[in-house]
Amino acid sequence: MPADITVAVAFHSGHGHTARQAAAVARGADAVPGARGDLRDVSRLDAALWEALDAADAIVFGSPTYMGAPSSVFQAFAEATAPVWAARGWRGKLAAGFTNSAGVNGNKDNALVRLAVLAAQHGMVWVPLGLAPGGDYSTSGTAGDPNRLGAFLGAMAQSPSDLGPEAAPPPADLTTAEHLGTEVAELALALARGRSAEVAR
Amino acid sequence: MPADITVAVAFHSGHGHTARQAAAVARGADAVPGARGDLRDVSRLDAALWEALDAADAIVFGSPTYMGAPSSVFQAFAEATAPVWAARGWRGKLAAGFTNSAGVNGNKDNALVRLAVLAAQHGMVWVPLGLAPGGDYSTSGTAGDPNRLGAFLGAMAQSPSDLGPEAAPPPADLTTAEHLGTEVAELALALARGRSAEVAR
Amino acid sequence: MPADITVAVAFHSGHGHTARQAAAVARGADAVPGARGDLRDVSRLDAALWEALDAADAIVFGSPTYMGAPSSVFQAFAEATAPVWAARGWRGKLAAGFTNSAGVNGNKDNALVRLAVLAAQHGMVWVPLGLAPGGDYSTSGTAGDPNRLGAFLGAMAQSPSDLGPEAAPPPADLTTAEHLGTEVAELALALARGRSAEVAR
Amino acid sequence: MPADITVAVAFHSGHGHTARQAAAVARGADAVPGARGDLRDVSRLDAALWEALDAADAIVFGSPTYMGAPSSVFQAFAEATAPVWAARGWRGKLAAGFTNSAGVNGNKDNALVRLAVLAAQHGMVWVPLGLAPGGDYSTSGTAGDPNRLGAFLGAMAQSPSDLGPEAAPPPADLTTAEHLGTEVAELALALARGRSAEVAR
Numbered sequence: 001m002p003a004d005i006t007v008a009v010a011f012h013s014g015h016g017h018t019a020r021q022a023a024a025v026a027r028g029a030d031a032v033p034g035a036r037g038d039l040r041d042v043s044r045l046d047a048a049l050w051e052a053l054d055a056a057d058a059i060v061f062g063s064p065t066y067m068g069a070p071s072s073v074f075q076a077f078a079e080a081t082a083p084v085w086a087a088r089g090w091r092g093k094l095a096a097g098f099t100n101s102a103g104v105n106g107n108k109d110n111a112l113v114r115l116a117v118l119a120a121q122h123g124m125v126w127v128p129l130g131l132a133p134g135g136d137y138s139t140s141g142t143a144g145d146p147n148r149l150g151a152f153l154g155a156m157a158q159s160p161s162d163l164g165p166e167a168a169p170p171p172a173d174l175t176t177a178e179h180l181g182t183e184v185a186e187l188a189l190a191l192a193r194g195r196s197a198e199v200a201r
Numbered sequence: 202m203p204a205d206i207t208v209a210v211a212f213h214s215g216h217g218h219t220a221r222q223a224a225a226v227a228r229g230a231d232a233v234p235g236a237r238g239d240l241r242d243v244s245r246l247d248a249a250l251w252e253a254l255d256a257a258d259a260i261v262f263g264s265p266t267y268m269g270a271p272s273s274v275f276q277a278f279a280e281a282t283a284p285v286w287a288a289r290g291w292r293g294k295l296a297a298g299f300t301n302s303a304g305v306n307g308n309k310d311n312a313l314v315r316l317a318v319l320a321a322q323h324g325m326v327w328v329p330l331g332l333a334p335g336g337d338y339s340t341s342g343t344a345g346d347p348n349r350l351g352a353f354l355g356a357m358a359q360s361p362s363d364l365g366p367e368a369a370p371p372p373a374d375l376t377t378a379e380h381l382g383t384e385v386a387e388l389a390l391a392l393a394r395g396r397s398a399e400v401a402r
Numbered sequence: 403m404p405a406d407i408t409v410a411v412a413f414h415s416g417h418g419h420t421a422r423q424a425a426a427v428a429r430g431a432d433a434v435p436g437a438r439g440d441l442r443d444v445s446r447l448d449a450a451l452w453e454a455l456d457a458a459d460a461i462v463f464g465s466p467t468y469m470g471a472p473s474s475v476f477q478a479f480a481e482a483t484a485p486v487w488a489a490r491g492w493r494g495k496l497a498a499g500f501t502n503s504a505g506v507n508g509n510k511d512n513a514l515v516r517l518a519v520l521a522a523q524h525g526m527v528w529v530p531l532g533l534a535p536g537g538d539y540s541t542s543g544t545a546g547d548p549n550r551l552g553a554f555l556g557a558m559a560q561s562p563s564d565l566g567p568e569a570a571p572p573p574a575d576l577t578t579a580e581h582l583g584t585e586v587a588e589l590a591l592a593l594a595r596g597r598s599a600e601v602a603r
Numbered sequence: 604m605p606a607d608i609t610v611a612v613a614f615h616s617g618h619g620h621t622a623r624q625a626a627a628v629a630r631g632a633d634a635v636p637g638a639r640g641d642l643r644d645v646s647r648l649d650a651a652l653w654e655a656l657d658a659a660d661a662i663v664f665g666s667p668t669y670m671g672a673p674s675s676v677f678q679a680f681a682e683a684t685a686p687v688w689a690a691r692g693w694r695g696k697l698a699a700g701f702t703n704s705a706g707v708n709g710n711k712d713n714a715l716v717r718l719a720v721l722a723a724q725h726g727m728v729w730v731p732l733g734l735a736p737g738g739d740y741s742t743s744g745t746a747g748d749p750n751r752l753g754a755f756l757g758a759m760a761q762s763p764s765d766l767g768p769e770a771a772p773p774p775a776d777l778t779t780a781e782h783l784g785t786e787v788a789e790l791a792l793a794l795a796r797g798r799s800a801e802v803a804r
Contacts, residue, residue, distance in 0.1 A: 066477075066480070066481045066484075067477075067480045067481055067483065067484065067487065067520055067523050068516070068519040068520055068522070068523045069471065069472075069477060069480070069516050069519065069520070070471075070477075071477065071481065072474045072475075072477035072478035072480075072481055073474075075468075075469075075471060075472075075473065075474035075477045076474035078468070078469045078470075078471070078474075079468045079469055079473065079474055081469065082468075082469065085469065107519050107523070110515070110516065110519050113512070113515075114470070114471050114512065114516065117470040117471065117509050117512050118469055118470055118471070120470070121469050121470045121509070
């Protein structure tokens with residue numbers, strides 16, 4: 001008997017690139033039978049947002065990397081979670097993260113560390129990307145490989161600074177984001193089954 | 202029907218302080234019915250180590266913080282996991298971490314980030330400490346509080362540089378480490394139930 | 403012939419604790435003959451701010467640690483430096499950092515890493531705290547020691563969550579912040595002398 | 604009157620790729636009149652190493668990124684600096700860092716953070732790369748650009764896992780490493796001039 005689970009995607013996007021990545025994460029969750037992706041823009045801190053996040057089995061955090069860190073809009077959202085933090089409201093929920101920037105590295109790794117630290121502050125369990133590195137990792141790799149950017153903590157996307165969101169990030173990075181959504185949804189399902197089995201005993 | 206699970210504690214200790222923390226993590230796992238802590242010193246990279254870690258449902262990484270990072274002995278172990286990494290052998294396993302140093306902060310946070318990065322490299326799922334901060338976090342806190350050091354990513358312990366392992370870290374830090382072991386064991390049990398339920402369908 | 407130099411302190415404070423730390427950094431700079439501290443609240447992004455920071459020989463970044471990272475107000479400031487970044491306007495300037503939080507660790511180390519990453523984005527040269535760890539680092543330490551919190555990348559202060567800025571952070575943390583201001587001012591003076599000697603040749 | 608300064612390059616290389624990067628850093632220092640690069644392999648912890656590092660005006664730390672962090676050989680070197688640390692022997696010296704890995708990101712950013720943390724432990728002043736991001740940062744970038752990888756804290760190089768050191772890292776990454784050596788040497792010269800001017804007053 002499959003548990004129905006929800007993967008919320010709590011993201012901010014400045015110019016639309018990270019929004020495409022967020023939509024891909026949600027699609028990846030939707031692709032798992034019994035799971036549903038729930039896209040939530042955190043630039044609007046209303047009651048609907050908090051209800052959705054409280055109800056979710058997993059929250060995937062996403063933000064552009066601006067000057068080497070998640071955006072101020074995302075951080076304002078993080079600060080607005082303080083009452084949830086104080087109540088330990090999200091403890092044991094799954095979490096994961098993704099980020100987009102123009103630079104190939106561009107301190108995206110630092111931004112993902114920050115997202116993982118936020119999850120840890122809440123006592124949330126961190127689901128990594130779970131893909132081997134592609135792209136230039138070996139000479140047989142291609143720019144179309146999932147995880148062409150060689151990330152581990154979460155999903156990375158890279159959008160040249162002079163391309164709009166209709167043209168970037170490239171398909172490989174959206175496939176990578178979909179994978180993260182699927183990964184989180186599958187774990188959330190397994191965990192929901194395990195937790196309800198425990199209750200049933 | 203409870204699944205039997207094992208929480209391996211893969212640690213290095215230079216002078217014995219981190220070993221006491223490791224033993225506390227294992228005790229915390231043992232305290233959970235259906236769970237077993239399995240203490241493994243990673244300074245010895247033999248076949249028994251790899252078999253134990255492969256068989257474990259969760260691996261808790263532990264190391265002193267030396268000059269701001271996990272020890273070279275721990276890092277040698279991390280490098281020796283490269284074949285497991287290439288085979289994606291630990292993907293989906295649970296992971297967590299702990300560290301001890303003399304300084305109150307002493308870059309222990311950086312050491313825990315490094316342990317979480319290692320877990321992410323393996324596609325392992327990171328279980329944070331899950332305790333609210335104690336100690337000086339408020340004036341009603343005491344030095345005997347669990348998580349007196351205010352850690353989130355994992356368990357911290359602090360041992361003054363002139364005290365041997367018979368006298369440090371203090372009981373509060375060992376209680377904190379026990380909590381981490383319990384936290385990991387409970388999640389590992391829930392997940393094992395969920396994964397076997399999936400197979401059973 | 404002493405070069406006159408300015409150490410700007412670019413800070414955000416939510417409740418006043420970090421403001422006291424910032425004032426201490428400025429005092430520490432003022433204490434160096436030939437140097438001047440220039441306190442700048444970055445919650446107001448006006449022309450006077452940018453002129454002051456452009457004119458400064460060093461910028462010390464300061465923010466509370468909120469949910470494990472610098473505040474959204476500080477990050478909004480960081481994002482507003484993008485035009486300076488694009489023009490490489492602060493390249494070669496000195497930088498340093500400080501942070502306050504309620505938890506003893508509380509991911510302050512992660513916040514300092516983020517400040518150092520911001521400096522690196524700008525090509526700024528990072529001046530660390532430069533103090534040995536005090537406090538519980540050894541049994542002969544006391545809570546009144548400079549650097550009682552055992553920080554390295556920058557200055558840390560810790561204010562219990564139920565004390566207002568009139569009562570926290572404690573004097574030891576303000577002494578630590580003063581030290582950082584002095585450290586930065588002395589290096590800025592030496593560097594200014596060296597750079598003018600170069601021009602004079 | 605130019606001060607003669609030395610930039611030590613304290614590196615470990617497992618397979619030769621990082622050694623080529625290290626040699627490029629030293630060349631970049633040598634290219635500055637009055638400066639000298641001094642290449643030092645830290646896998647040999649002998650008296651000559653410590654004398655060279657103590658005498659240097661700047662130390663550039665370099666290591667491959669293995670499993671997301673500097674190598675165990677490099678960390679063993681870091682631990683062997685403990686007596687220097689206790690004596691505050693390198694306080695005020697300049698520091699910088701570089702790393703090579705097979706993945707495009709591959710947690711190289713985390714490895715550079717660790718090198719910066721080591722420098723901060725010693726009270727050393729961190730010199731960042733100081734180059735704008737190249738490569739895919741914009742559609743007008745090329746794979747031959749300096750800083751094609753978009754690093755800030757230090758110099759990154761990327762070598763596909765199936766290419767030996769005769770074929771990787773690519774020339775762009777060696778140019779980037781040279782730039783770091785030049786950057787450090789120029790600052791070391793300016794600082795040496797300023798510090799001797801101070802003494803002369």
